[in-house]
Amino acid sequence: MIRRLGAGLAVLWAAATASYLALLAAPGDTVDILVGDGIDTPEIRAAIIAEWGLDRPEIVQYLAYLWRLLHGDLGRSYQLQRGVGEILAAQVGPTAELTLAAAAVGVTLALVIAVGTAGRGRLARGAASAAELVAVSVPPFLIGIVLLAVFSFTLGWFPVSGAAGPSALVLPALALGLPIAGVLGQVLRGGLERALEQPFAVTARARGLTERALVARHALRHALIPAVTLAGWFTGSLLGGAVITEVLFGRPGLGRVAMDAVTGRDMPVVMAVVLLSAVVYVTISTLLDLAYRAIDPRIRG
Amino acid sequence: MKRIVPALLLALTACGAQPAAEQAAPTSLTWAVETQPITLNPQQWSQNKVRLLVFNQFDALLSRAQDGSFGPWLARSWQVSDDELTYTLELRDDVTFHDGATFDAASVKANLDQFRVPGYNAAVSSIQLRAYKEAKVISPTTLEITLTEPDALFLDFLASPYAGQISPKSLKSARDLKFGGPDLVGTGPFVLDRYVQGQEIHYRRNPAYNWPPASAAHQGPAHLSEITYRFLSEAAVRVGALTSGQVQVIEGVPATEAALIKKDPGLTLHTALNSGTSFSYYFNTSRPPFDDQRVREAFREAVDVDAVLRSVYQDTATRAWSVVGKASPFYDASLERAFGGDVAKANALLDAAGWKQRDAEGYRVKDGKRLSARTFASAAYVRDRRDILAQAVQAQVKQNAGIDFQVKIVDAGTAEKALDENDYEIFENSRGDSDAGAALNLLLPGKGALNRTHFSDPELEKWIAEASATSDQARRKELYTKVQRTVVRDEAIVFPIYVPADQIAAQRSVQGLGFDPASGTPAAAYDVRIGT
Numbered sequence: 001m002i003r004r005l006g007a008g009l010a011v012l013w014a015a016a017t018a019s020y021l022a023l024l025a026a027p028g029d030t031v032d033i034l035v036g037d038g039i040d041t042p043e044i045r046a047a048i049i050a051e052w053g054l055d056r057p058e059i060v061q062y063l064a065y066l067w068r069l070l071h072g073d074l075g076r077s078y079q080l081q082r083g084v085g086e087i088l089a090a091q092v093g094p095t096a097e098l099t100l101a102a103a104a105v106g107v108t109l110a111l112v113i114a115v116g117t118a119g120r121g122r123l124a125r126g127a128a129s130a131a132e133l134v135a136v137s138v139p140p141f142l143i144g145i146v147l148l149a150v151f152s153f154t155l156g157w158f159p160v161s162g163a164a165g166p167s168a169l170v171l172p173a174l175a176l177g178l179p180i181a182g183v184l185g186q187v188l189r190g191g192l193e194r195a196l197e198q199p200f201a202v203t204a205r206a207r208g209l210t211e212r213a214l215v216a217r218h219a220l221r222h223a224l225i226p227a228v229t230l231a232g233w234f235t236g237s238l239l240g241g242a243v244i245t246e247v248l249f250g251r252p253g254l255g256r257v258a259m260d261a262v263t264g265r266d267m268p269v270v271m272a273v274v275l276l277s278a279v280v281y282v283t284i285s286t287l288l289d290l291a292y293r294a295i296d297p298r299i300r301g
Numbered sequence: 302m303k304r305i306v307p308a309l310l311l312a313l314t315a316c317g318a319q320p321a322a323e324q325a326a327p328t329s330l331t332w333a334v335e336t337q338p339i340t341l342n343p344q345q346w347s348q349n350k351v352r353l354l355v356f357n358q359f360d361a362l363l364s365r366a367q368d369g370s371f372g373p374w375l376a377r378s379w380q381v382s383d384d385e386l387t388y389t390l391e392l393r394d395d396v397t398f399h400d401g402a403t404f405d406a407a408s409v410k411a412n413l414d415q416f417r418v419p420g421y422n423a424a425v426s427s428i429q430l431r432a433y434k435e436a437k438v439i440s441p442t443t444l445e446i447t448l449t450e451p452d453a454l455f456l457d458f459l460a461s462p463y464a465g466q467i468s469p470k471s472l473k474s475a476r477d478l479k480f481g482g483p484d485l486v487g488t489g490p491f492v493l494d495r496y497v498q499g500q501e502i503h504y505r506r507n508p509a510y511n512w513p514p515a516s517a518a519h520q521g522p523a524h525l526s527e528i529t530y531r532f533l534s535e536a537a538v539r540v541g542a543l544t545s546g547q548v549q550v551i552e553g554v555p556a557t558e559a560a561l562i563k564k565d566p567g568l569t570l571h572t573a574l575n576s577g578t579s580f581s582y583y584f585n586t587s588r589p590p591f592d593d594q595r596v597r598e599a600f601r602e603a604v605d606v607d608a609v610l611r612s613v614y615q616d617t618a619t620r621a622w623s624v625v626g627k628a629s630p631f632y633d634a635s636l637e638r639a640f641g642g643d644v645a646k647a648n649a650l651l652d653a654a655g656w657k658q659r660d661a662e663g664y665r666v667k668d669g670k671r672l673s674a675r676t677f678a679s680a681a682y683v684r685d686r687r688d689i690l691a692q693a694v695q696a697q698v699k700q701n702a703g704i705d706f707q708v709k710i711v712d713a714g715t716a717e718k719a720l721d722e723n724d725y726e727i728f729e730n731s732r733g734d735s736d737a738g739a740a741l742n743l744l745l746p747g748k749g750a751l752n753r754t755h756f757s758d759p760e761l762e763k764w765i766a767e768a769s770a771t772s773d774q775a776r777r778k779e780l781y782t783k784v785q786r787t788v789v790r791d792e793a794i795v796f797p798i799y800v801p802a803d804q805i806a807a808q809r810s811v812q813g814l815g816f817d818p819a820s821g822t823p824a825a826a827y828d829v830r831i832g833t
Contacts, residue, residue, distance in 0.1 A: 032717035041750045047423030081340050081479040090498060145537065153541035160542045161500065161531060250333075250533040252499030263680055265713050 008282040015278035016069065019271045020062060026265065030054055034078055052078075065271075074275075075268035079260075084272045087257060092276075095253040098245065099238040101173035106180030106234070113181070114188035114223070115215060118196065128185065135182030140241045144175040144248045161250035172249045176241045180234050184227055191223030198222070224295050228288060235284050239277060327831055329527035330811065333539045335553035337532045341481030341496060343465025344415065345422055349575070349733035349822050352462060353552075354530065356817070356825035357504050359465030359487035362390065362409065363456060364514030365735055365819035369630040369774060371456050372515030375404065375466060375488065379459075385451035385772060390459075392442045396512050398468035399486040406444040410436040411469035413446070421479070422463075428743075428750075429458040451770040453777065457736040460819060488512070490523040490827040501531045504826075513827060516818055524813065524830035540806070543568065549811050549831070552823045554804035555686070556614040562806045569809055572617075573816035574628040575801040578740045579621030580687070580731035582676070582694075582796040587755035590672055591726055595654040597793040600674070601640050602647035603702035609693040610799055613686055621797035623785045624744070628800070628821050629737040630774070631781040636789050647702045656703075665703040673705035674726035679716040685801065687729065720753065728753035731801050735819040738769055738781065745788060754794045761787055 034048045049055050056064075068075060074084035117128040135143075151157050151171060159168050195201060196219050204214050242255035254273060261269035336350035343359045346352075364374045371379075376390040396404035413436050416426045426433075432448040432455065439445055448455060458464060468486045472478065475485040483493050490513070491504035510522045531548060533539045539551040540558045544565065554562060554570065562570045584591035584600070591597050610618040619627060622637045651657075656665040656672045665672040676691065691708040698704040706727075709719075719725045730751070732740040743749045746765055747757025761784060768780035788794050803822050805814050813828035 026712070026714050032714065032721065041427055043427040044423045047420065047427075051420040051423075079339060081342075081345065082477050086477075087498070094499070148538060148541060152547070153545040156545055160538060160545075160547055161533065246499060248535055248538060250500060250531055250538070252497055256499050263712065 004286065008286070011282055012275060012278050015274050016066070016271060017062075019274040020065065020267075023265065023267050023270060024058065030078075030265075030267065069275075074272045077261075077266055077269050079264050079266045080269070084268045087269065088254065088272055088276065091252055091254045091257050094251055095242055095246070095255060097169065098172055098176065098251065098253060099242060101169055102176035102180065102238055102241075102245075103234070105173050105177030106184060109177070109181035110184035110188055110227075113185045114192055115220070118189045118192035118215070125189075128189070132182040132185045135178040136186075140175055140179060141244050141248060143178055144171070144245060147171045147175055148248075168249075168251075172245045172251060175248070176238060176245045179241070180237065184230060184234070187230060188223050188227050191226055192219050195219035195222035221295055225292070228291055228295065231288055232281075232285060235281065239280070328525050329529075330525055330550065330826070330829065330831065331529045331531060331548045332550040332552070332826075333531045333533045333542050333548045334551075335532075335534055335536070335539070337498070337534075338496075338502070340479060341493065341502075342467070342479055342485055343462040343481075343487070344412070344425070344467065345479050345481070346462040346465075349820060350553075352817060352820055353823045353825050354502065355462040355465055356489060357491040357528070357827075358489040358493050359462070359467070360396075360489050360512065360514070361460050361462065361464040362392075362466070363460040363464070364516055365457065365460040366516060367628065367630075367818040367821075369736070371460060374460070374514040375409075375512060376459070379456075381772060385770070386448050388446040388448070388455065388459075389439075390444045390446070392444065393512055394442050396488050397509060398466075398471075398488050399492050399507060400468050400470060402468045402470050404466060404488055405441040406438040407441070408466065408469045409444050410438055411472060412464075412466055415467075415472055425463050429454065429461070429463060451772075453769050453772045454736055454739050454742075456772070457739065461735060490825070491528065499532065501529050503527070503529045518813060518828045523827045525826055528826045528829075543806055543808070546808070550805060550807040550814065550829075552803065552805050554806045556617040559617050559804065560615065567809050569807050569811075569814075571805045571807075571814060571816070572802055573821045574619060575626060575731075575733050575803060575821040576628050576735050576819060577626055577733040577737055577801075578624055578731055578744070579626045579797045579800045580685070580729070581621065581624055581798055583728040583730065583744070583754045584794050584796070585723070585726050585728065585753065585755060586794055587723060588726070589670075590654075590656070590674065593654050594793055595650040596656070596672075597796075598640070599647040599650040599654070599702060600698060600704060601793065601796045602643045602650065603698045603704060604694055604796075605642045605697060605701075606798060607642070609690065609697060613690045613693055614799075617802075619800040619802065621800045623789050623797055624741070624795045625737045625781065625785055626731075626800045631737050631778050631785075633782045633785040635782075636785060639790050640793070644701045651702060651704075659703055663703055664699070664705045671705050672703065673707060675707040675709055675719075676727040676729055677709045677711055677716045677719040677725050678729060679713040680710050682713075683710060690798070691729070723755070725753075733801070733820060733822070738765075738777065741765055741781070741784060742769055745784065756788075756792065756794045758787070758792075 031045055031048055031054060034052065065075065077084050077087060080087055113128050117124045148160060148171060152160050158171050161168060192215065201214060201219060204218055239255065242253055243259045246253040246256040257269060258273040261273065336348060338351040338354055339348060340346065343355045346355055360375050362374060362376045363379065364372045366372060375396060376392050378391045380389045392406060392409065398404060413433065416422055416430050432450045432452040434447040434449045437445045466488055471484060471486045475481065482496060490507055490510045492507050494503045494505050496502045504527065506523050506526045508522050511520060513520060533542060536553060536555045536558060539553065542548045543551045559570060562568050584597045586592055606620055610620060621627065622639065623633050625632050651665055656667045658666040660666045660671060688708065688710055695706040695708055698706045734740040742765060743751040746752065746762045764780045764784050768777045771777060789797065803816065805823050807814055810832050811829065812832045813830050815824045815828065816822065817824045
């Protein structure tokens with residue numbers, strides 16, 4: 001457990017350092033970024049350099065950054081005139097809400113479709129397969145626009161954005177969850193069908209188990225292993241997709257903040273977002289390891 | 302309890318036996334806007350697109366009309382001494398901040414002196430307040446401001462968001478001064494309730510308000526009791542939200558959607574040209590090929606600007622003929638039809654300039670070098686489909702004159718680097734300054750902070766300096782006319798393309814929508830009401 005924690009911390013340090021170096025290597029210097037599109041005179045530059053301590057050597061700035069980080073201080077945004085911690089704290093909630101809802105939508109749809117169509121007739125499988133293919137290959141932006149045009153602008157069932165409670169979450173969650181349902185559904189059905197052809201399935205059927213009980217008690221567990229492995233992938237896809245979804249639906253959230261920070265080279269915000277994503281990844285991969293143990297007794301050894 | 306009592310009262314009056322016909326129209330409104338504010342502190346303001354938010358919460362000292370003249374606002378009147386170094390402001394005596402503090406000469410002085418705090422706003426203290434020496438409180442309603450040198454743009458500063466008056470108490474106590482927020486209070490017609498980054502900003506009416514600018518259509522408190530601005534950065538989503546009735550007003554209507562809105566009988570569309578400079582290409586005269594005036598002129602002649610604007614913006618864009626925008630009182634209309642669209646002339650000029658050979662791809666070549674020009678735009682600042690516009694220009698100069706125009710949409714750092722290292726041929730820019738002279742001060746003098754042409758001419762600089770020092774509007778117009786003729790017609794260092802504009806679309810029932818006369822951007826919500 002301690003080794004795992006140490007490894008996690010090492011990953012976080014590496015993420016912080018890598019993002020620091022990447023931004024350092026990117027063209028243009030920080031003063032230019034802070035001046036931005038606006039007026040650029042020597043006096044303004046001098047004032048900015050003094051304000052942010054940019055005249056110190058890079059290594060000193062880096063160490064100062066790590067030192068502050070150790071004290072839980074994420075620094076101040078170059079562009080948003082506020083502390084990074086404060087900005088992120090306000091945006092974590094809505095993103096968590098969106099990604100969890102999308103994950104729930106994705107997993108539920110995938111399970112329903114896979115269990116409903118595995119081993120069934122060609123027509124049902126074909127239709128499900130086609131739907132999954134569409135969900136995976138259409139860009140999330142387009143899915144979002146179509147959902148909005150139909151269910152919000154035309155039918156008026158759901159609001160486009162705002163704090164209207166759960167109803168404002170439906171469309172964004174669908175837009176973000178559908179591609180996941182697509183991939184996950186394919187993998188789950190494939191896994192289920194392979195499991196249902198295994199000798200243990202024949203034995204179980206011979207014991208008089210109904211097909212439904214066979215799927216629920218035995219086959220699903222086999223099919224879940226590759227699906228759970230995919231969870232790591234879809235964490236990434238959720239965080240990435242959140243950028244587009246949040247902007248499109250006018251929702252607050254980390255994705256939007258991260259995008260603005262990257263295009264504006266707002267270093268403190270970018271680094272904080274990278275760190276936060278690293279924390280999420282490390283946590284999820286740890287949880288996945290535990291999940292494997294629960295699903296597949298052979299790993300527990 | 303405090304909250305419950307008014308709510309109860311409201312409920313009671315609502316239940317009262319009022320005849321239906323007399324019931325008041327709804328007084329809250331949702332407005333979808335494209336751009337989120339980077340800061341809510343007016344003195345840190347940097348986005349013309351959020352001017353409409355600034356003047357909900359804050360009032361400036363003066364107001365500015367479209368013809369460039371100034372009117373009263375929080376200052377009843379002002380006087381400028383003969384040497385143009387002393388400005389005496391007579392302030393209103395009936396104004397209070399949202400926190401109950403009284404607005405007076407001392408608070409104005411505190412706001413001015415705030416810019417002296419290092420790190421507060423380096424840009425404003427070194428540009429707009431360059432000549433600011435000191436402010437003296439003569440009486441609670443009289444303030445005397447002294448400058449170190451005459452500055453015609455000082456009144457413009459007093460009418461800008463930077464002169465938005467903040468309660469001195471909150472200047473000291475605000476948790477995040479440079480960002481602002483509900484605890485940074487002003488005197489405006491609305492009080493900021495909450496700001497949810499990425500979602501919306503909400504204001505409620507200031508019931509005590511009775512000090513609107515000279516340009517306002519009514520007196521007393523605002524018509525709306527509440528207004529919510531929702532951030533929807535996708536134009537198609539804004540339009541959809543409007544047509545489905547989820548919001549009542551939107552700003553930023555793209556050309557592709559304007560026709561649809563015009564056709565809808567339930568909606569209205571309003572447009573206004575922005576103040577400041579037009580969107581123009583500035584030629585870098587310090588390096589080939591644009592060190593040769595013939596090539597600069599040839600580039601302008603090679604483009605059929607009308608056709609380009611029609612294909613990119615349908616019929617919604619206004620062609621620009623001068624570096625100064627058409628909405629500015631300094632605009633020189635004599636430049637109209639002075640250049641552009643003469644392909645034969647373009648080719649003759651290029652032949653004369655020695656770009657005679659063509660390479661395999663049809664581009665002109667001289668001494669083995671292709672006739673090419675690059676422009677760098679930072680992706681974050683590309684708006685108004687300017688990337689598409691550049692592609693249309695690219696196609697025209699290639700086809701009509703064999704010029705290789707390369708459009709580089711890059712990250713902010715790369716764009717800055719190209720400018721710093723003088724490694725570009727064309728610089729594209731428009732500025733929304735309420736006084737076009739402020740923009741010209743930056744763009745045209747040899748040492749101007751935004752001089753990307755590297756062109757410098759002592760006579761031109763003399764005119765610009767005089768025009769920024771005198772407050773005689775007629776004299777300024779005369780000088781700026783000479784300036785425009787020099788840079789557009791005689792030297793051809795700039796290629797004006799279109800005059801930026803703003804659009805508002807709304808449900809027909811929404812009235813009193815308009816544009817800020819100083820900037821041509823949507824106005825704050827003071828006069829807005831919902832009709833019946």
